[in-house]
Amino acid sequence: MIQKKILTAGQLFIILAFAGALIGPPPAGAQTTAIIPDQSYDASMPFIADSSVIIDGDIQDDEYGQIYENVPTGITVAWEYNDDNMTIGLEAAVTGWLAIGFGTGMEDSNILMVGVADSTVYCYDIIGLAGFDHADDVDEGGVDNIVSCAGTESGGTTTVELVFSFTPVDALDPIPEVDTIAPFFVGLNEDSDDKTRIHDVYDHNLDLYYKPSTINMETEMLLSAPDHVHQMENFSIEATIQDSNSDPVPGIEISIGYKTVFGNFLMTDGITDAQGKLTVEIFFENVLGPITLIAISQELLTVVDSTNTAYLSTEAELDITVDGEVEEEEPSYVITSRWALVGGFWLIGIIIWSTFGYNFYVIIQIFRHRNDPLPGEGSTEVSS
């Protein structure tokens, strides 16, 4: 039994929008790049090159690439596809038939109608006809492309799994195109296995995204910066991202900062260039002493042909020391002016004190000679 992991159209749209935001230029050497459609879709079917699904009428949680639940009908669809075939599991709490169709409505659509009647499973490859009719492909000049089919009906729940092959090519059946969106619909009859009995419920005009395969690619980051830097002084940090083949990965967003006791303090970010390199300039104002720089890359998702590559996030650390601010050497004119001021100050001081000293000396002299006769008044020698 499936434990339902459901993605609503809204959630899928958010995931797509997020993936779209992460998409950057393709890795060097990539041939063609398709971008994940930016329109929303209701469901997606993943490309899985080597399917590991076992067709036994039991859908396991992680057996299929993806599981989709159609709420209006209550049908759960587990599915995946590759170049050779489509593997589909249908499950619903009914005892009648279940069906999935590829197209906008019954007419001209490829329909797979399945169920279990009297403990016998049936899987029909049918084509929708005009007037809400349908017929087996083989009766309309097509081919029965269902190569494997198994199912169970227990406790009022029907589960059927099948493999739908793309060969031989049947003109009545469309072949999924990787990285495109196509319409589909589902329907069921609650308790009849009569394939001519009309559905009790159906849901149509649904969008199915044929998702490329996903490869998770490990990335590695090389981080370099000077061992010692000074406060208030710009320095360069260089971060380079390469994949597990040692090829540079452009377009990855990297956040750079340093570790603190409260966690990482991220200071700046940027995107790697064609060489997988990001260079940023930063400076520290209040940080002093040994610190650990940290760079964290975000995940990047790119779609190349049928491969959807997720470059996984990585991080790198580097220990450096932040020394105190470097005292700036003053320009020579400042030093000269300062000495000139000091010299001038002393000169003026000397002049003032000299003048004061001379005046003091003169005053002393005046006092000392105050009883001296004035010139011309000297003592007269009287001769007898």
Ligand code: HEM
């Ligand atoms: C078993 C014989 C079937 C009969 C007699 C039948 C009959 C009808 C009729 C009368 C309508 C139009 C009225 C309405 O909307 O209810 C209709 C619509 C529809 N049926 Fe069926 N149907 C049959 C099988 C299927 C199957 C196997 C599917 C696959 C899921 C399907 C899918 C749809 C869808 C999607 C619509 C609406 C779109 C459209 O007009 O084509 N039907 N069907």
